[in-house]
Amino acid sequence: MSIAEGPVAGAGALEERLRAHRAAGRKLLIPYVMAGTSDDWTDVVQAVAAAGADAVEVGIPFSDPMIDGPVIQRAATVALARATTPASVLSALSKLDAGVPLIVMTYYNIIFHAGLERAAGMLADAGVAGAILPDVPLDEVGPWADAADTAGIATVLLAAPTTGDDRMRAICARARGFVYGVGLMGVTGERQDLAASAGVIARRLKAITEVPVLVGIGVSTPAQAVQVAGVADGAVVGSALVRRLLAGGGPDGAAAFVAELRGALDAPGSPAAVSGGRTGGDAAGPPRRSGGG
Amino acid sequence: MSPSMMERPEGLGRFGRFGGRYVPESLVPACAELEAAFVEAWADEAFRARYAAVLRDYGGRPTPVTECTRLSERLGVRLFLKREDLAHTGSHKLNNVVGQALLTQRMGKSRLVAETGAGQHGVATATAAALFGLRCTVYMGEVDARRQELNVFRMRLLGAEVRTVSSGSRTLKDAVNEAFRDWVASVADTHYCLGSVMGPHPYPWMVRELQRVVGEEARSQCHEILGKDPDVVVACVGGGSNAAGTFAGFVDTPARLVGVEAAGGAAASYGSDGVLHGMRSMLLQDEEGQINEAHSISAGLDYPGIGPEHAYLGSIGRVAYTSASDDEVLDAFALLASTEGIIPALEPSHALAWLVRAADSGEVARGATVLLTLSGRGDKDVAQVMELRG
C-alpha cells in the first residue's frame, strides 16, 4: 500500500487523490507500464504502486502507436504478440488492488471500436479511474469526455509546447484528473537532458490552472523528474521504466527504479521538495510511503 | 447537390460522419496553420496561377485522354484513359506535391517529410523538393523499399534522404506512422507532405483539391471527344487521391463512379468505422480495433484504410467501391500492354481489372463510354511482374 486515503476509482477519484497529495506537499509520480509485456505485468503495476507511485498509467497496446518512440512501440509489439487485448487487460485490472488510481493510456481506435459508452463502462467496471487518449485532442474529445464523465472516468488531456494560451486554458477547463504537459516536441522516449520546453510548459500550465499538472515525455531519470517537478506538480515516467521491463527487470527492477524516483522527489534538499514545501502548505507534511523501503 | 458533394467539408473536415482531426495536441497547431495557409492560397489568384504554371511547364499538363481502340473492341465498350502516366515523374502524385511544396514555401518552412508506398509519392516529393530547394526525408516500409528498389534509388538521386521503416507490417501504414513521428519533432521547420486524400483535416480536402485538375481536365476532354459525359468513370483507390481528383470532375454529372481497391486492402468493401492516422474512416481492423495489415502486389494500394471522403461517398451510394485480386490485376496489366502499347502501373491496373470483369459480366453495358484514370506508368513494376510472371 502507498498512502491510504480516499477512493481510487469513481468520479473525481483521480483528481481528488492527486490534489490531496499535492496539498500534503508531495510531488506526484505516475509511472507508465505497458500491459501484457510479460505474465507478471500486474505484479509490476502493484510493485510500482507500492514503491511510491501516486497513480499508475497502464498502456493498452495498439497496432499503430503514432506518438510513441521505439521503446513503447516495442512494448506494444511484444504485448500484442502475447495476445494481449483490451478485454484481457481490463479483466486483469479488475482483479487488481494496487491501492492507487489506475489510468488507462491507449489510442482512440481501441475505445472507438468498442463504442464510447460501452468502453467507458468497461473501464469503470475494471476499477480504472482515468483515461489518456493521446490522439484525441480537445476539438475531438467531446463525445468521449461526455461518456467518460458519465461513467466516472477522468479524461486526462494533453497540452503541448505548441499549444496557444487560449487553447491551453480551454484544455485545462476540460481536463479531469490532471493535465498532462507534453515535455517536448517529439515522441515518447528517453532523452539525455530534460528539454527546456518541459519547464516552460509546466510554468505556463501552473500559471493558469488548479488542476494537477504533470509533465511527461522525455522525463527519464530521477534528476530530470526532480527538475521538472520543481515547477510542475509531478512527472510521468514511461520509456525509462518500460525499457527496464523489456530488459527483464520484472516487478523488483521496476520497484527499485520507481523507489529511486520517489526518493529523489522526496529528498529534503531537492528543488522539488523545496518548492513542494512552499506550495504545499499542509501542516501534516509530506505523506510517507510505507512498504517501499 | 448537397454542399458536401466534393466541396469544402464542414467544421473540422467532416464528410458526413467521417474525417476530422485526430492528432496529438502537439500537431494541432500545425494542422490549423496548414488549413489557414491553404484556404488563403487557394483563394489567391497569384498562387493558383503559379501552381498551374508549374504543372504545365514542368509537369507536362494537361495530360491527354487516349481512346483505346483495340482494347475497346475486345471489351465491347468505348474506353478512354486519362493519361496521368504521362505526367512528369510518371503519376498523378506530382499534382499534389507541387501544391504542397508551394504551400511549404508560403508558410516559411524549409523541409518536407513524406511517406511512400510504391515510391511514386516519394519520388514526386523528392522531385518537388529538388525543384524548390527544400530538404526532404521520405519514409518507406522495408517491404516496399525492397519491391520498389528503383524508386528508392531515384529518390536518393533527387537528393532526398530515404529512411526505411521496420516497425509493424513494414509497409505504407507504418511509413505514415513514422512520418507523423518525425513531424511531431520537426514541425517548426517541416511540412508533412501527405500523399493521399487521408490524414487529419485539412489533408483529405486539400489533396483532393490539388488533384481536382485530373477530373476537370478529363471532363472537358470527354466533352471535346464525345460531346458529353462518359457513362462510367473509374479509378483505383489506395488512400484515394487519383480517384478523388477524378471524381471531383464528374460528381455532379450522371456518370456512374467506381473506385477499385486491392482485394487485400479493400477497406471500403470489408472495413468498418474507425480512427487512424488522424481521420475517422473505413478501416480494416480486427474485433479489438487493432489495424490489420493490407496485402497486395501493388505497394501503392497496400493500405488498410481509405480517405474519409471516399468513406462518405460510399456511405451515401454516390460512388460504388469494389476490389480486384492480384491475379486479375496482373492479367489486366499485360492486356493493356499488349493491346495498346501502354504499360500501366499495378495500381491503375486494378481499375482495368474491374473493367474487364464488369464488361465480361455485362455490369458495364456494351457500347458504354468509360473514362479510366491511368494514374501511373508501369516502369516501376516491371521487375516485380517479371519475377511473378516471368
Ligand SMILES: Cc1ncc(COP(=O)(O)O)c(C=O)c1O
Ligand atoms: C500510380 C499510382 N496510382 C495510385 C496510387 C494510390 O494512391 P491514391 O489512391 O492516393 O491515388 C499510387 C500510390 O502510390 C500510385 O503510385
